Amino acid sequence: MTIDxxxxxxxxxxxxxxxxxxxxxxxxxxxxxLNDRPHIxxxxxxxxxxxxxxxLSLHSHHFSPQGVTAMAILAESHISCHTWPxxxxxxxxxxxxxxxxxHAAIPILQAAFETPDIRVTELHRGAT
Numbered sequence: 001m002t003i004d005x006x007x008x009x010x011x012x013x014x015x016x017x018x019x020x021x022x023x024x025x026x027x028x029x030x031x032x033x034l035n036d037r038p039h040i041x042x043x044x045x046x047x048x049x050x051x052x053x054x055x056l057s058l059h060s061h062h063f064s065p066q067g068v069t070a071m072a073i074l075a076e077s078h079i080s081c082h083t084w085p086x087x088x089x090x091x092x093x094x095x096x097x098x099x100x101x102x103h104a105a106i107p108i109l110q111a112a113f114e115t116p117d118i119r120v121t122e123l124h125r126g127a128t
Contacts, residue, residue, distance in 0.1 A: 010076075010097055010098050011097060011098070012097055012098065012124075017124065017127055018127070019124045019125060019126050019127040020097055020125045020126025020127075021076070021077055021095055021096050021097030021098075021124075021125050021126070022094075022095070022096055022097075022102050022122065022123070022124060022125075023093065023094070023095040023122070023123040023124075023125050024092075024093070024094040024095075024102050024103070024105075024106075024120055024121070024122055024123075025091075025092075025093060025120070025121040025122075025123070026091070026092040026093070026094065026105075026106070026109065026118060026119070026120050026121075027089070027090075027091060027092075027118070027119045027120075028089065028090040028091075028092065028109060028113050028115060028117070028118050029088060029089055029115065029117040029118075029119070030088050030115045030117045031083075031088050031089065031090050031113035031114065031115045031117075032088075032113055032114040032115070033112065033113055033114065034066075034067075034068070034083035034084070034085040034088065034089075034090055034113065035062075035066045035067065035068065035083065035085040036068075037060055037062045037068050037070075039112065040060065040068050040070050040081055040083065040112075041058055041060055041070060042112075043081075043108065043109060043112035043113070044058060044070055044072040044079055044081065045058065045072070046108045046112065047072075047079055047094070047104075047105035047108045047109060048072055048074060048079060048105075050101075050104040050105055050107075050108050051094075051096060051100045051101050051102055051104045051105050052099065052100045052101055052104070053074045053075065053076045053077075053079075053096055053100045054074060054075035054076065055072055055073075055074060056073045056074060056075055057072075057073045058070065058071070058072050058073070059071050059073070066085045066086060067082075067083050067084060067085060068081070068082075068083045069081065069082050069083075074096065076096045076097050076098050076100050077095040077096050077097055078093070078094075078095055079092065079093070079094045079095075079105065080092065080093045088115075090113060092105075092109060095125065106118060106120065
């Protein structure tokens, strides 16, 4: 991705289009480690670092008997995760603006949850 530095840093510019940010909807199937809160938190930290984003805070909750919801609050927006260990599924949202690469999180998630079965939908939010 080539970033146009003539526009404000907090916007995204790609292929001649300026927009607020890239939103990836990521479905992770046949996944492992979905009930391991510390593992999920580390995966969010690693994904944040890989994308070039800035982690401001990380919050998570472990449900009983299973499942985790976690949110990484970023200077560039957020990464969220909701898991359903009983069916091997996790739902991630990655929304980032500026000079970040949200796609760089995909191989991190694939490795962390030990599955090649990742499905991604990409949206460009706030296109002008």
